[in-house]
Each structure stands twice: as C-alpha cells, then as structure tokens.
Amino acid sequence: MTAALWFRITLKDLHGVEAKDNVWYNGRTKSLSHGGALGLHNNGPAGVTHHWLTVDQTLDVMLDRGEIDACTAIRPQARVTAGDTTVVDRWGGTPIDGNPRLMKLLDDDGKGVVYEFYRKTGCFQANHHVIVQNRILKEHPWVALELYKAFQRSKEVAYERAWRAQSAYLFFPGKDFGEQAAIFGDDPYPLGVRAMGKTVERAIRGSMEQGLLRRPLRLEDIYYRTTLNT
Template identity: 30%
Template sequence: MSKQVDLALACDLNDRTRALHDGTVKPEGIDLTFLPLQIEETFWRMLKHQEFDAAEMSMSSYMITCDRNDPELIAIPVFPSRFFRHSCIFVNADAGIDKPEDLAGRKVGVPEYQMTAALWCRGALQHEYGVAPEEMEWYHGGEEDAGREEKLELDLPDSIHLEYIPSERTLSGMLADGDLDALITARTPSSFETDSVERLFENYREVEMDYYRNTGHFPIMHTVVLRQDVYDERPWVAQELYKCFNEAKRICLEELHDTGELQRALPWLIDEVERTRDLMGWDFWPYGIDDNRETLEFMTQMAHEQGLTDRRLSVEEIFAPTTFDEYKV
C-alpha cells in the first residue's frame, strides 16, 4: 500500500466543512489532519509564519499576497465563507447618517482595512451609492480589545486616509461615544446593544436580496490556500482537496432540505432554504472559477480600486492551474 501524504488543514468547522472534519469525506492519497481553529488565528498564523500545509484564508489578504508574491501561497477555488455585508455597516445614532451617501466626509472605523468584509462594504458604497473610499477617513484597531494590527503591512495610495486609533481605545467604544461616525466590521459590535449604535441598513435583508438580483454577487469572504512549496511538490493535492470540499458542501446542501428532521435549530429552516433556492438556485453556494468568475473579477477590481493591490490581478493567476478543469457537484 502506497504511503499517504500527511497534510494539515486549518479551517473553520461549519456545515460546509463538517464532512471533511468527521471523515465522511476522505481525500484520496492524503492523511488529512483537520484543525478547526478560529479564522482570525488561522489567517494570522498562515500569513505570518506559514504554519499549515493548507488553510482557510481571507480572500482580500490573499489577493495582497498574490500581488506581492509574499508569502508564497496558491488557492483552490472553494469559498467556505460567503456573506452579504450590508448588515455590517453600523453608525452612531446621533451622527445624522440616514443613507449611504451621508458617509462622505465621515470617520469610519474598521478592524483591518484589508479585511474582506470591508472590501465588499466599500465596494457597495462606491459602486451602488457613489461614495468612494477616498471620501471617508479610515481608522483601524481593535473592535472590542485594544491593539489589533493589520495582518499584512499595507502600502496604500496617498488618497486613502488610514490611521490607528489610540492604543487604549476600541472601535466599538469610539462608535458609541461618537468619536467615530460609522464602523464596518464582520462581527456585530457590543455597542450595538445600546441606543447609541444602529445599522445603516435596518432593512438589510431586502437591500441584500436586491443587491443579488442587480449584480449576481453572493460576496466571497474566504478561500482555501496551499503553501506554494506543498503545491509544487504535489500539484495533485490541490485537485483532490478541491473535489473533497465540493463533496462536503454537496452533503451540506442536501441535508439542509431534509424534511424528516431539521438539521439546524431553526424552526422554519425548510422555508428559508426554499426561498433562497427560488432566488439563487439549488447550489446557492457555488465553488469553482466558472460559476464565480464575475464575482471574482469584481473582487480583483475592488482590491485595486481600494489600494490593496498595485495592479488588477487576473482570476487565473490566483488559483492553482490543476483546479481549472472544475469538478462539478
């Protein structure tokens, strides 16, 4: 019997990846160690130290590495995290911000300028409402705990105003106090529980559904990357992982519509699934390049527009060539 390739994968454990974690789906020729770490830890350790053979990765941070070729990583076209982010723009209730256009000239906080949630929010503000990143002042730092830093050092154009908040302050507290007018963040700030903070889009579900109808974008947050040396030594590993992530997701999507027993603790889960499929189709969480090309091209456009990359990347250069012939679910 031929020896299995040992491979450590750091990835969030959710319904799209559970079958990989529990061994229901096993990659051929690979002895997979699935490390279910928090994504912030995974991103930091992979970008700073390349500790894992493969890892879930912030899509925007990964595009920065492609632009710089540092660190040397290569992605497979699976997207374990996707999220409509209109719900993630919070404003101070007394700042007089009633519509997106009111953010022009305002102080906007963000845990990291490079985070993918912020990439998509800035893209929506610019392309849907005409408010470009250059028209806002950006402040970054810890949301609930002081001292958060960017995972990768940024070299933004002079037109982008970005500075750290005071080391002892937090973004959530500054928003509540009125020292920030708005906050873009992937995690709901604790200050949202007070009367001082509200969402910019209170009817965010309707706004996000309209956004999908108008653009076709279901925003991609994360991809999965291999260290370049792992891929160079065994290119077939990328395709095998790609196939397995697809199979794990297929199992998830089938289970969601199991009417024998609810697979999630949501009373009207079946109605939600059916409504989503009416709008987005059976596979509303597509992997692969072809089924996501327009969204991926928009992401490379936004990364360049927002100063994260010096040039606009091509879709082909950011994914492993061995995954171009896509495995369909």
C-alpha cells in the same frame, strides 16, 4: 479584512460611494490586523484615509461618543476587553439595546442590500480562500484538484443536512428557502472558478479601486492550472 472590501465595493456599485469618500477606522490594532501584517501602514492605499485603533479604543465607545458615524459590526462580549492586547475585536462595554445615541441602520440585518447587490452584479460577497504552497503543488500537483473535490463533496453533505436544519442553509434568519433560491438559485455557496470567477474578478477590481493592490491579477495568476476548469 474581506468583509470590509465587499462593504466598500457594495457602496460603490449600489450608491457610487468611493472608498476615498469616507474616513475609515480599523477596529483592530495594527499588530492584530490583516493590514498591519501586510504592511499597509508603510504603503497604504493612495487617497484613502485610514486609522488603526489603539488598544484602549473600541468601536462601540467611539460610536457612542459620536467619534465615528457608523460601524459595520459590534459584538458585545461577556467582559470589557478594552486595553487587552491579546483580544482581536475588543469591547468597551457600551450598552447597545435601548441606547438613545445608537440606531440600527438596516432593520433586516442587511438582507435587502445583499439581495440587491447580487441582482445588480451577479457577484457573491465571498470571504476566504484555501491556499496551498507552491512547493507542495510542485511535488504533488494532484493536491489542488483533490482539495476542490473534497470541499465540493463536503458542501453537498452539508446541504443534505441543511434541509433538515434550514437555518444552516440560509444566509439570513428565517425559513424561506424559496425567497433565497429566487435570488441565488439552489446553490447559494458555489465553488469552482467557473461559478465564482466573476466574484473573484470583482474583488480584484475592488482591491485595485481601493488601493489594496498595485497591479491587477488574472484568475490564472491565482488558481492552479488543474482547477481552472472547475
């Protein structure tokens, strides 16, 4: 999960905490996890202790019992889904609000950490890529750049709408465009290799540091040649 990758990168870059310094629990079962699909249970990160939860375990219950010290995200649901093999992020029914055994670590929902990380590294904590199969690019090499242009234009339209509905434009709840722009500039969701290359390279290094990659990748190994100048 990309969020977990950036979480560990942030711990390292801001506080010097390595991935191997903690024991990690994946809240998803092996069968419904990105790591399970990639076979990390057979050849996982060297030196990093990692566990998948069973279908009957949930992060909220483990946190409430003191079986784990912290959790990046808990999403209460309308019903208890522990034991349900069809649910990706299961919920054990633990009361959150007013629970004396639980404490919110970041009162600002992580806003200060995200801002500090960008100030120090110049990297966004970006998630997800659009992937095009090589067979399609071989037959239709124009596809990659046209997809980039389409997403760029759709972002511009979204920005125009966001000025009328500010919360859609902001990373965190609030209405202060100036505060966010002072950190990230007027384009908080940049696209293209030039704008995001540094971020992708940090994600690659982080994957190497955390044992998720066996060899480094170059940007030209990832992005199609027609998009390298975007």
